Amino acid sequence: MTDLSARAKFATAMLRTAATLSRVSGRGDGSVIGGRVGLTIEPRLLSMLASGRRVALISGTNGKTTTTRFTAAALEAAGPVATNSFGANMPTGHTTALAKARDAVNCVLEVDEHYLPQLLNDATPQVVALLNLSRDQLDRAMEVSGLAAKWREALSQAPDVPLIANADDPWVTWAAGASNNVTWVAGGQRWQEDSWVCPQCGKHLDRYGEFWRCVACGLTRPSPSWTIDGDVVVAPDGTRVPLDLRLPGQVNRANAATALAVASAFGVDMAAAGPRLTSVTSVAGRYAVVRRDGRRVRLLLSKNPAGWLEAFDMLEPRCPVVLALNAREVDGFDTSWIYDVDFSPVHGRRVLAIGDRRMDLAVRLQVNGIDFEVVEDISAAIEAVPPGDLEVIANYTAFQDIRAEFDRVN
Numbered sequence: 169m170t171d172l173s174a175r176a177k178f179a180t181a182m183l184r185t186a187a188t189l190s191r192v193s194g195r196g197d198g199s200v201i202g203g204r205v206g207l208t209i210e211p212r213l214l215s216m217l218a219s220g221r222r223v224a225l226i227s228g229t230n231g232k233t234t235t236t237r238f239t240a241a242a243l244e245a246a247g248p249v250a251t252n253s254f255g256a257n258m259p260t261g262h263t264t265a266l267a268k269a270r271d272a273v274n275c276v277l278e279v280d281e282h283y284l285p286q287l288l289n290d291a292t293p294q295v296v297a298l299l300n301l302s303r304d305q306l307d308r309a310m311e312v313s314g315l316a317a318k319w320r321e322a323l324s325q326a327p328d329v330p331l332i333a334n335a336d337d338p339w340v341t342w343a344a345g346a347s348n349n350v351t352w353v354a355g356g357q358r359w360q361e362d363s364w365v366c367p368q369c370g371k372h373l374d375r376y377g378e379f380w381r382c383v384a385c386g387l388t389r390p391s392p393s394w395t396i397d398g399d400v401v402v403a404p405d406g407t408r409v410p411l412d413l414r415l416p417g418q419v420n421r422a423n424a425a426t427a428l429a430v431a432s433a434f435g436v437d438m439a440a441a442g443p444r445l446t447s448v449t450s451v452a453g454r455y456a457v458v459r460r461d462g463r464r465v466r467l468l469l470s471k472n473p474a475g476w477l478e479a480f481d482m483l484e485p486r487c488p489v490v491l492a493l494n495a496r497e498v499d500g501f502d503t504s505w506i507y508d509v510d511f512s513p514v515h516g517r518r519v520l521a522i523g524d525r526r527m528d529l530a531v532r533l534q535v536n537g538i539d540f541e542v543v544e545d546i547s548a549a550i551e552a553v554p555p556g557d558l559e560v561i562a563n564y565t566a567f568q569d570i571r572a573e574f575d576r577v578n
Contacts, residue, residue, distance in 0.1 A: 176216045179209035180267045187264060199252065203260030206267060214259055217266035218275070218291040221250075224430050225287055227279040228299025228340075230475050231423050232257065234415065235299060236278035237451045238427035242441035243434060248272040255452050258283055262291065274434060281315060285322035288329065295433040297332040297426050299355060301339040302362045302474040303508070305500030312339055312362045319343035332429045334422075335392040336378045342367035342387065351404075353429050354378065354392040356422040358481070359474035361508060394429045401425045401442070403432065409442040414449040417482040453567070458574045462555030465574075469567045471499070473508040479561045480513035488518035490549045492562035492570060493529045499564050503528045511536040520549045523566045546570045 172180065183206030187198025195201075206213045224243075226236045233255060240251040250269035252261045257278040266275060279287050281301070288296070298319070301312050310318075316339040323331070324346035333344040334355030339362070344350050357363070357378065366373050371384035381388040393404040401409040401424065411424055424445050431441040450456040458465045470479040483489060491514075495503050503525050511533055519540040521529045526542050533540045543549050546569075550558065562570055 172216055173210075176210050176213055179206045179213050180217070180270075182206060182209055183213075183264060183267050187268075197256075199256035199261045199264040200258075201260075202267070203256070203263035206263050207260065214263045214266070215290045215292075217263060217270075221266075221273055221275050222434060223275045223277060223291045223293045224434070225277055225279045225284065225291065225293045225296045226299070226426075226430075227281050227284045227297070228334075229281060229302045229304050229472065230478070231299050231419060232278045232281075234420060234448075234451050234454065235297065235423040235426050236276055237448050238424050238445050239276045239297075239430045241444045241448050242427050242431035243274045243276060243436060245431075245440035245444055246274060246434065246436050248274075250275040252278055259286060259290070262287065276430075281319075282309070284319060288322050288326050293329060295330045295332060295430055297430050298334060298340045298344055299423075299426065300334055300337045300357065300474070301343070302359055302472065303505065304472040305502075305505075309500075313367065316340075316343045316367055320346045323347050330433055332394075332426055332433065334426070335390045336380075338363045338373060338380055338387070338389075339367050341390060350390075351394070351429060351433070352390045352392040353394040353426050354396055354422070355426060356396075356418060358419070359477050361473065394425050396421050396425050401428050403428070403438060407438055409438045411442070412446045414446060415451075415455050417478060419478040419481070453571050456571075460550060460574070463550050463553065463558050464556070465550065465558045465560060467567065467570060468559065468561045469564065470561050471563050473505055476509045476561065483513070483517075483559050484557055486517065487557040487559055488520065488553045489514055489559040489561065490520045490522060490546065491529055491533075492523040492546070492560065492566035493521070493526060494524040494563060494566040494569070495528075496524070496565045499566075506532045507535075511538050514538060518553065520552060522546060522549055523562070523569075546573055 183202040186205040187202030190198035190201050226232050240249045243249045250272040252265035257280045262277050320343040327348045331347050331350045334340045335352040336357040366382035368387045369385040373380050395402045399411045454469045456467050468479045470476040495501050521542045
C-alpha cells in the first residue's frame, strides 16, 4: 500500500467521522455519506486507497452481494479483507470500504454493473468476476444489450486484466470476449428470456440446457474450467472442493464456485478457502430466519425476474409463501416486469400478497391462475398462517420494510 498525501489522510479522517455520525444517529451504516464526504475533499481518494493493494471486483445483475460475501470469506484464509459485502456498491461505498480497512492488502468490492467501467479504471483490479446480465429496473436502467456493450468497451481498454466469467450467459461471454485473459466458470443461467438472440450478430441462439451457440456467426459457449458437480466445485486441475453451504439454491453453489475461482486467482489454497464458505449464513438480511409467534420466517430478496425465478427454487416444499412488492425509487416505479415472472412454482401453496403494490401483484397472480390472499402487511400475513415455516420473497424496499418491522418488534 502506498502512503497517502496529507489531503487524502484528511479526507479519510473526515470520511470515517461522517460514517460514524451516520451510524450513531441511526441514519444508516455510513458507507455512502462517508464516501461522499471523502471524495468531495479528495476526488482521487478511491484510486489512492486502492493503490498497492490486491483488488477483486464482483459485478452482475444478480448475486453480486452474496458472491462478494463468499469471496471475502474465502480470502480471509489469507488474512484480513477489505470489503463492501453488505451492499454499498457504488464508488462512495467502495471508498468507505477501503478506508475502513487500511491494513488489509486483499480487497473484494461488489460493483453495481453500471459502475464497472469506472472501477476498472479507479481500482486497478487484480481480477474481475462477471456473474450475469439480465433485465433490471428498465424504467431507469439501460437494456441488457447496452450494458453488455458498455462492459465490452471498458474491458477492451483493459484487455489483460484477469476475468472470472460465467460461460453459461451469452451476454457475459460476449462482453468478456474483449479480454485476453478469461477463466470460465459454469455459473448457470436458469433465466434465459434475455438471451435468445446472439449478442454478436443478432441471430437466434440454439440452446440445449446450459449449452448455447449461434450457427450464424459461431459465437459459442466456452468450455468452463470451473464446474459444479452436485455439492462439489471442481477446479481446473481436477481438485474437488466440497461445499457445505448454509445458503440455499443451485444459484448459490454457482456463486460459491465463482468465489473460489477468485480466491484461487489470489493464490489461496482451496483446502483452506472452501470450508470458510460455511460461515456465510446471511447476507445483509438475505436468507435470515426470524422466529415470531410460533412461525419460522425466512426472508428472500428478489429484485427482478431472474431473481424471482431463483427464489422460487429455494422455497421449502409446501409451506406458505408471502410475496411482497413495492415500487419506490430504488425499486423502479414500473411494475410491468412482474409479467415476465412465471409464478406457477407457487401453485398449490398458500400465497399471501403484501406491499405498496400488492394489488398489482394480485392481478398478476390471478392471470397466472394462482390462488392468493391480499393482506395489509407482514404482521397480518404471519397472523393469517398457522404456526410453522413461512417463506417471504420481497423486492428491495419491501424487504427493508419487513426487516424494519422485525427489528421493531423483536
